[in-house]
Amino acid sequence: MQLTKLIYQAGIIGCGGAGFPTHAKYNGTIETIIINGAECEPLLQTDRYLMRNKAGELIKAADMLLRETGAGGCVIALKASYTREIAALEEAIRSLGSDVRLHRLESFFPAGDEQTIVYEVTGKVVPPAGIPLNVGCVVNNVATLYGIYEAMEGRPFTQKYLTVTGEVKHPVIAKVPIGTPVGECLKLAGGPLLSDYVVVNGGPMMGKLMSKEEAESACVTKTMSGLIVLSTDSSIARRSEVTLKHMLNRAKSACIQCSFCSQLCPRALLGHPLEPHRIMRKLSSCRDLTEILDDRDVQNAALCCECGICEVYACPMGLQPRKVNSLLKGELARAGIRYQRTEGEWEPDPNRNMRKAPTARVASRAGVAAFEEIQIDELKEITPESSGTVRLALRQSIGAPSQPVIKDGERVEKGQLIAVCPEGSLGSALHASISGVAALEEQYLVIRP
Template structure:
C-alpha cells in the first residue's frame, strides 16, 4: 500500500488550523517540504514537547513525506529560542543520516502561518489567494508528521495532544482521546466549575471563544485557554458584529497601523485593512470592490494589537468575507510579481510583547506533558473535523467497536478524512454531526 493510501486510511489531517486532509497535501510533487515547528500562538506547548518525546518518529515521518513528494529540501522551521530542542534534532538528524535541514526563526507572531513560514524558510512568496504548493512548497505541522509516521504502521488517528493553560492552577499538556468532553480535559488543569470562565479553543489570537461548553476534542484541537469572562481578551473576542461595525464607523482615524503591521501586506499582498475600514466608515465601495478582504488570514494582529483605538478590523474583514462568499465574489490578483516590504523585518511582532499586550504575562508558564487517564462515560466524535465533505457513519447504533476501528468514512471521490473510534465501547447514537460511543 502506498504512503498516500496509508495516510488516507488512518484519517490523518492537519493537527491544528482547519484540519486539511493530509493525503491530499502529499499526493503530488514539490520542491520543499517544511515542518512547521514554530508554534507561534502564545501559551500553547504541544509541538516542542513532541519533538523531544517522539524525535525519531517525527523525523522519519518527515523523511517519508519528503520522499513521497520527491522534494529537493526538507526543512524544519523552529524558533531559535528553543535551543535545547534544536540540539536534540540536530544530533538525531546526524545520527540517523537524514537529509533534513533546520532553519532557526526569530520569535515573532505569526511565524506559523503557512505563507509566512514559506517566505521565511525559502524566500518564495505564495501568490494572493493561493496556497504553498503554488510555489512548490508543502507545509506540515509536528503532530501531523507524527501521525504520518504512525500511519506507516497502520495506526489510525485516535488521540490529540492538547495544552490547557491560562487562568488555571495546573497548566499541562496531555494526550486526549478524540471526542472527550472539553470540561473533562479542562478539569485536569484544576478547573472543575467553569462558571465565570470562558474557554478559547486554540490560541489566544486565532482561537475562538467556545459558545458550547459541551464541546469535545477533535483531531485538530491543540489547546484550551481558560480565562475569566471579564478578561480584556475575552471581552474583545466576544464583541458582537454590530458592535464591531458601529465602533469602526464611528472611531477609525485612518492611522493605518492595521495595514503597516499586517503580515500578508508585509509579504507584498494587496491587503490594506485601513482601506477596508475607510470604505465601511464612509460607504465608499460596493461589495465587489472589497474582494481584497479574501486575502486576510484572520491572524488577529490588527484587532488584538495594532489598533490604538481598540477597533476590530479583522472582525469587520471577516464579516465582509462572509458576504463575498455568499455572493460568490473572489479576489482577482493584480500582479504575478510580489515583493516583501523593506520594513518587514522591523515590523514583525515579537511574541513576548504580544503576550504582555494581551494581558497574558501571568499565564505564560510551562505546561508539562503529563500522563493522565480519562473517566468520561462516553465520547462524542465529530464527523466534521476536517476540510471537505463530512464523514458518513459505517457503523450502526448498538455496534461494539474497538479503539482504532473505522467508524465513518467519506464518499469515494470527495475530499475529507476517515474517522476512527478513540475508545473501546458500544455505539450509542449516530447523527449527521457526530457518533456517540459509550465507553467500556
C-alpha cells in the first residue's frame, strides 16, 4: 500500500504540535527525513520512553519511510544527554542493519522546533513562513513515527502515550485510548497532591493552561503530549491571570527596548526578520492593534512560533511579547493580511550558538525546575477493554473537522472507522478507541462501553 494512503487511512497526525495531518507532509521530493526526538519542552518524557522501549519498532518504521519515499537519508535527532535512548536506538540500528543515523543535539530550548531542528541537522534554513519541505526535509516526532509503525501492523491511531507529572504522587507515562477523560489520566499518576491546582496540556513553555474545572471536563486528543499538574500559585498560573487589557497596557508602558527578546528569539537567530522589541515599540503609539497592521515589522509577527523564550526567559520586565504576537497573528488573519515571502538565501545570526537557551535554565525560569530531574520509567495503562466512556473530538487536527460515518446509537468496535476527512480538505480520519455504543454530541463522538 502506498505510504501516504496507509498513513491517511490510519488517521495519523503530528502527535506533539499543531496536529498537521502526516500524510500531507510526504507530498513532494524529500532529501532528508528527520525524526524529532529532542522533546525539548522541560518535563515531557513521552518520546524518550518510546525511544528506550520501542526502539526496534521505530527503526523499522523509519526504514519503511526511507524505502517508500526514496529519500536520501533518515536521521533521528535527539539530545546527546539522552544516553539510554541513544544506546537503545544504536542497538536497534545494528540488529536491523538499518541505514538510519542519529544526530546528537545540545540541550537547549527549543531544539525540537521544526525549523530549528532542520537547521541543526542539515545546516539549511527554512525560509520565513516556509515549511521544511522547502529545503527538502520532512519532520515527524517520535510518537508520530510510532503511530506509523502501528499503521504498518494494521492498527489505526487510537491510543496515546502521555507524560503525567508535576504535583502528582507518582509521575508516569500513561497509555490511554484517545478520548479518555484527563481526570482518569491523573489517577494513573496517583492523583494530584493538591486540592486546588491547574493542569498544563503540553509542556510548560508552549502548553495550554487548564483550570481544575476545565481539566475535569477535558479529554485526551491525538495531539496531547503531556499533562503537568501545578499549583494555582505557580508562575505559569500567575502569568495566565494577566488580563488582555493589562497585558497590552504593560507592553505599551514598561518595555525598555533592551531587545533581549529579539536577540534570543529562535526564529530571529535563524535569520528570520522577526524582532519582537520593534513590535512592542509600535504598540506604544497605537490605541488599537488594528491601527498598526499595515506596518511591516508588525506583519513579521506571523513568523512567531510562540515558543515563549521572549516572555519566560528573555524579558527582564516580565512582559509578554509572545502573547502580543499571538494576538497580532489573529488580527492579521481577520484582516486578510498574509505574510509576503521574499526569495533568497537566509543565513543564521552569527551569534546563534552563544544565544541558545539551556533547557535546565529555561525550566528554572518557567518555575518547574523542581520536576525537571524526575526520571520517569513506569508505564501505566488504561486498556480499551477497561476504559470507561470516551469523548473523541471531531476536530483533532489542523484543517476541517472529521465527518461521522456512523449513526447515532450505533454499536462500534475498537479500531472501526467512525469519521472521515471531508473530500478535498486537509484533515484526518477518526477511529473508535474502544468498543461500545456511539452517540454524536455537538463536536464530539462519545462512545460508552
